[in-house]
Amino acid sequence: xxxxxxxxxxxxxxxxxxxxxxxxxxxxxxxxxxxxxxxxxxxxxxxxxxxxxxxxxxxxxxxxxxxxxxxxxxxxxxxxxxxxxxxxxxxxxxxxxxxxxxxxxxxxxxxxxxxxxxxxxxxxxxxxxxxxxxxxxxxxxxxxxxxxxxxxxxxxxxxxxxxxxxxxxxxxxxxxxxxxxxxxxxxxxxxxxxxxxxxxxxxxxxxxxxxxxxxxxxxxxxxxxxxxxxxxxxxxxxxxxxxxxxxxxxxxxxxxxxxxxxxxxxxxxxxxxxxxxxxxxxxxxxxxxxxxxxxxxxxxxxxxxxxxxxxxxxxxxxxxxxxxxxxxxxxxxxxxxxxxxxxxxxxxxxxxxxxxxxxxxxxxxxxxxxxxx
Ligand SMILES: Cc1cc2nc3c(=O)[nH]c(=O)nc-3n(C[C@H](O)[C@H](O)[C@H](O)COP(=O)(O)OP(=O)(O)OC[C@H]3O[C@@H](n4cnc5c(N)ncnc54)[C@H](O)[C@@H]3O)c2cc1C
Numbered sequence: 001x002x003x004x005x006x007x008x009x010x011x012x013x014x015x016x017x018x019x020x021x022x023x024x025x026x027x028x029x030x031x032x033x034x035x036x037x038x039x040x041x042x043x044x045x046x047x048x049x050x051x052x053x054x055x056x057x058x059x060x061x062x063x064x065x066x067x068x069x070x071x072x073x074x075x076x077x078x079x080x081x082x083x084x085x086x087x088x089x090x091x092x093x094x095x096x097x098x099x100x101x102x103x104x105x106x107x108x109x110x111x112x113x114x115x116x117x118x119x120x121x122x123x124x125x126x127x128x129x130x131x132x133x134x135x136x137x138x139x140x141x142x143x144x145x146x147x148x149x150x151x152x153x154x155x156x157x158x159x160x161x162x163x164x165x166x167x168x169x170x171x172x173x174x175x176x177x178x179x180x181x182x183x184x185x186x187x188x189x190x191x192x193x194x195x196x197x198x199x200x201x202x203x204x205x206x207x208x209x210x211x212x213x214x215x216x217x218x219x220x221x222x223x224x225x226x227x228x229x230x231x232x233x234x235x236x237x238x239x240x241x242x243x244x245x246x247x248x249x250x251x252x253x254x255x256x257x258x259x260x261x262x263x264x265x266x267x268x269x270x271x272x273x274x275x276x277x278x279x280x281x282x283x284x285x286x287x288x289x290x291x292x293x294x295x296x297x298x299x300x301x302x303x304x305x306x307x308x309x310x311x312x313x314x315x316x317x318x319x320x321x322x323x324x325x326x327x328x329x330x331x332x333x334x335x336x337x338x339x340x341x342x343x344x345x346x347x348x349x350x351x352x353x354x355x356x357x358x359x360x361x362x363x364x365x366x367x368x369x370x371x372x373x
Pocket of ligand 1: 009010011012013014015016032033034035038039040041042043044045046047048049050051169170171172202203204205206207210230272315316317318319350351352353354355356357
């Protein structure tokens with residue numbers, strides 16, 4: 001392979017957004033992925049929600065890039081005909097003791113610059129008559145997007161600006177040399193190397209391994225990832241009209257909680273739950289035995305849905321920096337000159353709201369690499 005000014009490792013939504021943003025400034029940018037095609041891991045297996053940004057601590061990457069990314073994503077989707085809908089979302093308290101945490105969430109959301117409004121039970125009953133509620137928050141700018149439509153548009157934009165894509169190309173070694181980064185793809189007799197002035201590690205569930213291959217002690221750096229599976233169950237079509245908006249519970253410590261997702265195709269699904277996996281063997285089976293547990297979580301929000309109305313659907317795996325039970329960690333977005341690794345940008349732990357934030361993350365990468373806007 002020819003040498004290049006910039007290599008992006010990973011063609012999920014984040015790597016694609018980075019490639020689309022930087023390709024006009026980096027002739028023959030190379031975008032690599034270990035899979036057969038773009039967007040088959042986290043970016044293909046998520047809730048496809050354009051988040052508002054109320055959950056994250058003010059000032060964090062997650063808060064700032066979600067709020068900015070939300071605005072950018074609606075603009076991008078409108079400009080590039082990516083299917084999306086600004087359907088809005090309610091976060092509902094179902095017991096009186098959840099009203100305090102709901103108010104705290106309202107304050108946090110407003111501090112993050114998110115448009116949010118408190119709804120009393122009467123207004124909720126009018127907007128979402130099938131949803132249990134003693135009070136709720138309405139987020140009008142939360143919406144849904146076709147993740148594949150978005151990724152296809154980003155890939156087309158990157159290619160139109162000259163980006164070169166290489167699939168079935170796992171990055172197996174990264175070495176800093178006097179000429180830049182020596183990037184090795186593949187193993188054994190078929191391994192190939194080329195030099196790249198800068199490298200962006202957007203390898204999702206493999207981003208800690210890529211950072212380690214560049215010589216970083218990922219445990220000392222706090223870059224070690226933990227795979228956290230989330231399953232979804234679908235609701236029978238005749239009950240899909242029970243909710244009009246996305247419906248979320250008041251969040252817990254670990255996740256946003258099993259919530260109702262209205263799809264662009266009109267399907268209603270609930271999920272994802274939280275199941276930490278041992279090791280890195282990615283599996284996407286959905287255990288039908290979880291139906292009763294899901295049913296309980298679902299009926300807390302929408303009592304008219306019975307266990308029999310639920311069927312196992314898809315699953316996704318989140319790249320989390322925190323272990324089970326640990327508090328939320330922020331995204332890692334770092335140019336690594338301080339570690340003696342100039343020109344390497346690591347994007348690690350880009351879990352939710354990474355889909356929403358992808359365009360804003362790409363702008364941040366451009367800033368770190370001194371690329372003009
Ligand atoms: C269950 C679930 C629900 C979610 N819901 C939402 C939501 O509603 N809204 C939202 O905003 N976000 C959501 N997210 C988060 C969002 O999906 C992710 O933040 C986003 O998809 C991350 O994109 P990525 O490009 O970083 O990672 P990925 O999409 O995982 O892409 C990384 C790519 O890197 C490649 N790769 C890995 N290692 C190597 C290597 N060594 N060499 C070459 N290629 C490599 C992989 O093959 C992969 O294609 C959810 C995530 C999950 C799992």
